[in-house]
Amino acid sequence: xxxxxxxxxxxxxxxxxxxxxxxxxxxxxxxxxxxxxxxxxxxxxxxxxxxxxxxxxxxxxxxxxxxxxxxxxxxxxxxxxxxxxxxxxxxxxxxxxxxxxxxxxxxxxxxxxxxxxxxxxxxxxxxxxxxxxxxxxxxxxxxxxxxxxxxxxxxxxxxxxxxxxxxxxxxxxxxxxxxxxxxxxxxxxxxxxxxxxxxxxxxxxxxxxxxxxxxxxxxxxxxxxxxxx
Amino acid sequence: xxxxxxxxxxxxxxxxxxxxxxxxxxxxxxxxxxxxxxxxxxxxxxxxxxxxxxxxxxxxxxxxxxxxxxxxxxxxxxxxxxxxxxxxxxxxxxxxxxxxxxxxxxxxxxxxxxxxxxxxxxxxx
Numbered sequence: 121x122x123x124x125x126x127x128x129x130x131x132x133x134x135x136x137x138x139x140x141x142x143x144x145x146x147x148x149x150x151x152x153x154x155x156x157x158x159x160x161x162x163x164x165x166x167x168x169x170x171x172x173x174x175x176x177x178x179x180x181x182x183x184x185x186x187x188x189x190x191x192x193x194x195x196x197x198x199x200x201x202x203x204x205x206x207x208x209x210x211x212x213x214x215x216x217x218x219x220x221x222x223x224x225x226x227x228x229x230x231x232x233x234x235x236x237x238x239x240x241x242x243x244x245x246x247x248x249x250x251x252x253x254x255x256x257x258x259x260x261x262x263x264x265x266x267x268x269x270x271x272x273x274x275x276x277x278x279x280x281x282x283x284x285x286x287x288x289x290x291x292x293x294x295x296x297x298x299x300x301x302x303x304x305x306x307x308x309x310x311x312x313x314x315x316x317x318x319x320x321x322x323x324x325x326x327x328x329x330x331x332x333x334x335x336x337x338x339x340x341x342x343x344x345x346x347x348x349x
Numbered sequence: 350x351x352x353x354x355x356x357x358x359x360x361x362x363x364x365x366x367x368x369x370x371x372x373x374x375x376x377x378x379x380x381x382x383x384x385x386x387x388x389x390x391x392x393x394x395x396x397x398x399x400x401x402x403x404x405x406x407x408x409x410x411x412x413x414x415x416x417x418x419x420x421x422x423x424x425x426x427x428x429x430x431x432x433x434x435x436x437x438x439x440x441x442x443x444x445x446x447x448x449x450x451x452x453x454x455x456x457x458x459x460x461x462x463x464x465x466x467x468x469x470x471x472x473x474x
Contacts, residue, residue, distance in 0.1 A: 288391040338357030
């Protein structure tokens, strides 16, 4: 389990996280939802210790993050971080050299799943295919948790569908996933938990099936109530 | 297994169970027939694997499916259960029909007459 406990963060005088708490379980897809600029990416960066927090605590499987934690958890940023003139195969080799948790077998399987050619250069790929390569590089790792920043943002509907298909496939296995998004209608049926964020705070944390079962509401219904209140 | 058009306000697992019941009642799924694993089902229906698991658990509790040791789950052969699935679906359909027709204030005899007419017209087609 990833536990985010009352974390705060300031950029200069601006308080971007004002005591954020939530949990994300292994074997579940947790979705951080909020309009842009509410601190979603900052939260993911904080979990990965890429940015210092001012107070609060983040625990992964009960422990604070340390060097070994990075073999358990991976972060997929919203844009690919590989050099444009690299081929997909070069990027995969780079990951293999860099991380012990790189799983070449799963990477090859993902190439097939996304219908990508490893000889293609990253600079020649469409936006949708670039996003898929970016995801592949993270999903191929043998980690317990995968953090994805806006995996569905700015790409065509067919690429979005293909990416959504990964979540229902064996390629996710029983790993824990945290994704951030501001657009959830595509994936309402795929997610377990929803964390609604606004202005650096958690407004509501709930299980999507439970809210349908207990209140007869869709995730979007709850978002309307919470964000318009 | 066809694709289901899910609505957003009913629990997904409930909709999956209902879909299975429809398939059983219409004979699309036969008694004793093997059903997909939870992962295959999740992938086919594009739903969360935990939801697929929940739907199977529910169906197992209702006796709709059974699992022997580590073999794939199958549709029940219990005629009592199969009969009650059909009955449940019929009653649900009648309920929702009655609810919508009642709001237009139609006398029951007229409704029955229209239902019979409609049925025989469709049989001719």
